[in-house]
Structure formats: structure tokens, C-alpha cells
Amino acid sequence: MSNAHPIPFRAILRHVLLIAGAALMLAPFIWMISTASKPQTEIFSSELHLIPHQFALAENLREAFAKANLLRFLLNGVIVTVSIFVLQVMVALPAAYALAKLRFLGRETLFALVLFGILIPPQATAIPVFLLLHKAGLLDSYAALVLPFTISVFGIFLMRQFFKTVPDDLVDAARMDGISEFGIVWRVMLPAAIPAVTAFGIFSVVAHWNDYFWPLIVLNSEHLRTPPLAVAHFRNSEAGTSYGPLMAAAMVIIAPLVIAFLFAQRRFIEGITLTGIK
């Protein structure tokens, strides 16, 4: 018994810390759900309470959908994130394959440049890219939302690290069987790298679904807005911010990600462990 004593204490401490951390993370979400469920009068009342006295979630949702074309914004989000991800894979996989499995002069330098590229924040290149899109006449279009992100250095890096673990014999066997180098990328490496592609997909989709900065600066037209802009729309309305519908809209736009996470929870965790990012 004597030596069993410190272990429960440490376990309790650990759990208290974890619960505190989780509460900190969850608090905004809980507040969002709470606010989305309250009528306007309760939101502005001076007393703090999580559970609304009068549930108004349905009304708030109805108002959110009435005020803005939320479904259209969700569709925009899907179009943009899926296009970005597909194009990123189409660029990253051949590049990663070359960096991992082909021998050519300057390969290490190129890879160093890829690593260097990871260090550059997208905000740093925002203005040149903006000007470029302006010159090309592409501002305020889906292309403006998608094109700047098609080359993901992080994706190239991640896939290259994964391809390194694919045995060379497999590549050689494919060459003996007559599969071309591009064929090897799509027929051999891609199926072998599904876990890595999934992990990358999660990062990419989450990042671009939630991206507020870039759509804000390249978009003008309302029909092209992505979900985060849609939420901002509620804040900007002239009649003052209506927090109930805003929070309801926020719930709607994070719902696809939460649902996707619940479905792919295991893959998600595998993906995170795979990338070594915690």
C-alpha cells in the first residue's frame, strides 16, 4: 500500500491539469453554443449563465440562414478547400517522389529550399501575390482563393519524409514491371502513402476552411465568400452585431469539420503522430 500511494496522487494531478487544459480549450466553444441558444435579451443581460432560460437556438439558426446564404458559403468552402487539396496533392506527390527517390544533381539544395519555404509565413508574400493576381485579372474569383496555395512546401516536405520510408525495392519492382516514373507516383507511391496523404489532407482542409485572412483581402463579391467571411458578415451588419445568429452561423460552419473529425478520429490521431507535430 505504501508505494501505491504516490501514484494515485500523481494521476490525480495529471488529470486535474488535463481537465483544466481541456476546459480552457473548450470554453469558447461552450460559450458559442450557449450564446447561439440564447435570445437577444439574454445575451445582453448582466448576469452570466451558461444554460439559457429560454432556448432560442432554432430561431437563431433560422435567422442566420435567412440573413445570409449560408449554404452557398458552405459550398464555396467545399469548392475552395477540395480544389486546394487536390492541386496540392498533384504538385506535392511528384515533387516529393523526386526529392525522396530520384538521384539528381542539386537534390539536397532543392530540399533545403523546400525547408526554407516552410519558414516563410503566407502573410509575408501576401502583397506580391495579391499584385500578381491583380495583374492577371484574377482577383475576386475562385482562382484567387485556390491558386496561391497549390504549391504546399509543407505538403512536399511531409510526403517526402513518408516516401523515404517506402522501400526502394518497391520502386525498382515497378520500374521492372514497366511502370513509368509518373505512373510510379500515382500507382505505387500514392496508395502506399494514403496515411500521409490523409494527414496532410486534414491539415490542409482545416487550414483553408478556417482561413480568414486571404479570402478577406482577395474577395469582393458576396457569392464567393467562404464560411469565415460569412460569419464576419453578421458582425458587420449595420443594425449592430446580432450575436445569437452570428454564433449560430459559427456553429454551422464548424459543424462540417467537427463531423469529419468524429468520423475520422482515428485517422486524425494517426496523422498527427505520423507528422510528429503535437
Next chain:
Amino acid sequence: MAQIELSAIRKSFDGTDVLKGIDFRVEDGEFISLVGPSGCGKSTLLRIIAGLEPQNSGQVQIDGRPVDSIRPSARNLAMVFQSYALYPHLSTFDNIAVPLRMRRLSTIERLPLLGALLPSRRAKERHIRADVAGIAEQLDITPLLRRKPGQLSGGQRQRVAVGRAMVREPLAFLFDEPLSNLDAKLRVHMRAELAELHRRLKATFIYVTHDQAEAMTMSSRIAVMMGGELIQAGTPAEIYNDPGDIRVAEFIGSPKINVLPGRIRKDGGVDVLGTALKLSCSAAAGDCRVGVRPERIDLGAGPFSGSVVHLENLGAEAFVHLATEGAGLRLIARLADVRHVPAMASSVAFGFAPDAVRIFDPAGKRIEIRLEQAERIREPAHV
């Protein structure tokens, strides 16, 4: 079926010479083993033949045609890898079908959805299915056709890999240590199966291994490689009995050949451990090394004596480890009759027949000897 000729093949990686000029000819239908310790360049040589690795200089010819600028698949050779290299996401059937699909279907026909609709693809797929089924039948893997490689045992994967090689009816088969991932028992079994396959297909086999037992048991010819050079090539019996170099003698045979320090006298006689052997040679006087195979050491009688320091009784045979008195050399003798195994630590007299002796100069080259007996057997060295 093909005859493959290598001339002056050189290869270096980052300034290190891995192959230092290999000249070799593989005859049509031969089972050639390239054998040598790890790092001797045998796998690199195989990869050069396959076209997976370009040589720095030299030429590879298949059936008299230089293939140096030809893609691996166009050389029409098949390769079986150590790790089997099966496509993990494809079933056994699809794994075997890949080379056929790549060869027989056009790019449009190979497209995932569209291709399946083309009538020409359906006809070709029917042929491919028949061919794969035939191969599966031959290799006894028909029940495994729907499984993924992850669900197969090592031996089954091995067979699938062989099937993938066979299905394209290549000019020659290249094997890169295909048995080294299997357990000992299965390895012995697959050895027999591969030799049987070679007899049935009558195709050219080039087989890379570091396991001399595999080379000895399966091949029609062995090529021993050391340090990027091909030292000796010959039938298993030639390599075993007539090693041209002490490294070959030491590499081939298990347990290893016993090597004793010897001395060549001015008159050409040879002394070992202070005893003159009944043979002579024409080499210059000086130190030499005397090799005797464990099975040629006769225990019980002879001019030498040693004490038993270790015994390995395998049931059918026994290995007696001896330490010679005085010099403290360790020798291994193979005893065919395990009923007469000497006791541990006992002293045993031993000797060996003069024709069991192979003599090497200090550089390791074989020295020819003459036996001083009625039947004079000349032992030519094959270098």
C-alpha cells in the same frame, strides 16, 4: 531465355569503387549464383544487369545486343527482390497481373474508370486473367489470389513475387537474395522449389546470395565476388574443390576450411606444424597457408595432435573443434560417424591425406602441388 554478357563493368559510388571491371558471360539456361560477402558488389552488378543502376563504364549485352541505353522493363528481365516488393495495396492477382497490364494495355485502356468501359480492354483482361490463373496454378497459390500481401506468410509472398516474375515470360530471371527473409526451414524448402522451377522453365537464372549453401545447392555455376572483383567462376564442385584463392576457399564451405600456417622449403617440400607433407610444389621458398576441409581431417591417426575444446553433435554428423598442442591453432573436423565422437578435453591424433591439401601463397593465390605418391594427381588452379 537469353545469354548475358558483361564486359569491363565498372561502378563507383561517391568515389568508392564498388565494381572494378567485371567480365562475365552467362550462358543460355544457366543457373548462375553470384556469391560473396555483403558489400562485395554482387547486388550492384545484378542491378546493372537489370538496368536499375547505370554502370560508369563497360557494357551489358543480352543475346549479343547492347542494352545499356534501354529501360529496365524493355530489357525484358524479371527480378525477384529480397523484400519481395509486392504492391501492398494490390491483391495477389493484381500483383501478378501488373507486368501484363503494363505491357498489353494501352495508356487509355489502363485508365481507372474509362478504361474499363473499352471493349478491347475487356478482351485483353480475359487473356490476362487466364495467364495469371495458369501461373497461380503452377505455383500453387490459386487460393491466395484475392488476398493482399499483408495477409500472406513470407513463403507465400515469395511465391507471389516469383509468379509476378514468371508471368511476363522474361528472357532471364534475376534474384536478389530472395530467401534471406525466410526462416531456416522454409529456406531449405524454397531452395528445392527454385531449383525445380529452373529445371522446368529452362530459363537463365542469375541469383545473388551471400549464403554459400544456397549457391552450392541450386546453381549450375557459381561466381564468387570479393571486394568488387569476380575472383572465380565455376561449377559448385570446382569452386569447392579447386578454389583459386584463399578467400574463395574460406567463403565456400561450412564450417570454414581449416587454414594452417605452412612453410615451403627450398626443395619444394611443404612443412606444416613441423611435419613435412607428402607433396611438393614449384613455388619459391617461404611462408604459405595450407587449407584442409573439415571433412578431410582424419581423427584417430596422423602426425598431429590436438585437444578437443568444443563439440557440435548435429545427429547425422558432428563437428569436433580441436586446439593443436603447442601452436594453439583451432581446427574443425567433421565426423561422419557420430558414434565415435571423442570426449571433451581429450587428446586426439589427427592427420589428412596429401590430396586434401590446398596451398596458397601469402597473397592468397593458389599454389599448384605435386603429390609424392604413386597416383600423381595434378590439381590445376583455376584463377
